[in-house]
Amino acid sequence: MSATDLPDLIALAWFVLAWVGYSFVIELTAKGRSSLNALMNGYREQWMLNLVGRENRIVDAQVTAALQNGTAFFASTSLIAVGGTLSLLRAPEAVLPVIAALPLGAPPSRELWELKMVGLAVIFVYAFFKFAWSYRLYNYFAVLLGAAPPSAEHDSPEAHTFARRAASICADAGRHFNRGQRAFFFALAYLGWFLGAVPLVLTTAAVLAVMWQRQFASDSRKAFDARPAEGN
Numbered sequence: 001m002s003a004t005d006l007p008d009l010i011a012l013a014w015f016v017l018a019w020v021g022y023s024f025v026i027e028l029t030a031k032g033r034s035s036l037n038a039l040m041n042g043y044r045e046q047w048m049l050n051l052v053g054r055e056n057r058i059v060d061a062q063v064t065a066a067l068q069n070g071t072a073f074f075a076s077t078s079l080i081a082v083g084g085t086l087s088l089l090r091a092p093e094a095v096l097p098v099i100a101a102l103p104l105g106a107p108p109s110r111e112l113w114e115l116k117m118v119g120l121a122v123i124f125v126y127a128f129f130k131f132a133w134s135y136r137l138y139n140y141f142a143v144l145l146g147a148a149p150p151s152a153e154h155d156s157p158e159a160h161t162f163a164r165r166a167a168s169i170c171a172d173a174g175r176h177f178n179r180g181q182r183a184f185f186f187a188l189a190y191l192g193w194f195l196g197a198v199p200l201v202l203t204t205a206a207v208l209a210v211m212w213q214r215q216f217a218s219d220s221r222k223a224f225d226a227r228p229a230e231g232n
Contacts, residue, residue, distance in 0.1 A: 005112060007197035012119075015193070015204045019186050022208060023179070026215065035215040037178055039224050041171045048163035048170070053154040057145065064142050071135040071177055078128035078180070081187075082121055089117040116193055123187045130180035137173035144169060185211055 026032045051060050144166045149159045185207050192203030215221065 008112065008193070008200075011193065011197035011200040011204075014201055015186070015190065018189075018204050018208050019182075022211065023182065027175070031216075036218070036221045036224075037174070037215065039221075040174065041167075044170045044174070045163065045167035048167045049160075051145070051166075052148055052159040052163055053151055055151040057148070060145055061142075064138065064145060067173070068135060068138045068142070071131055071138060071173075074177075074180060074184075075128055075131035075135055078124050078131055081124040082128065085117055085121040085124060089114060089121070119193075120187065120190055123183050123190060127180045127183035127187070130176045130183065134173045134176040134180065137169055137176065141166060141169045141173060182211070 026035055026037065032038055047060075051057060054060070144162070147162075148166070149156065149162055153159050186204070189204040189207040190200070192199035192201075
């Protein structure tokens with residue numbers, strides 16, 4: 001890129017910093033341990049502890065199947081998005097005139113356009129790998145459920161070890177699924193770059209704010225702070 005593309009480089013750096021910084025806070029800091037994602041991990045362990053005490057585990061199998069199906073859907077969607085992005089990469093002559101007609105400054109050069117499209121494809125490829133690995137982990141988790149100890153042994157050390165191990169695999173699957181979804185959200189922010197450097201900065205900030213609000217200030221997150229209603 002030429003020197004005239006410095007605003008694009010600054011906007012791209014802000015985009016990458018926002019993604020990496022948000023991921024770091026959510027996954028590796030004390031603040032992240034109060035996020036909605038982290039709080040759900042405690043319920044995964046509680047789920048496994050309850051499972052080993054149940055004789056009928058049909059509902060547990062149904063929940064696991066639902067988790068697998070949702071992950072498979074997003075993995076397939078990622079591949080479709082990659083295909084669509086690569087198709088646009090091969091048709092700059094049809095797209096660049098449309099962007100040039102928008103009142104958002106000078107249109108990007110062909111080289112910059114191709115760089116943007118490759119970046120978008122990389123995001124969706126990353127998302128696919130995260131969803132695919134999450135799906136695989138849910139398969140492992142399903143096998144673990146099939147190997148759960150009988151309910152009569154729910155208080156044994158082996159049952160507690162199983163519960164922790166299964167909850168850990170389930171949490172890891174959820175973690176990779178969250179990373180894939182995060183890539184989708186930031187892909188939406190990345191689309192702002194096709195309109196210019198300033199739109200990329202604004203769309204990244206908007207997506208960052210929405211994701212932060214959902215993890216720390218949404219109604220779903222506040223439900224974990226609600227105290228049980230006292231009896232009369």
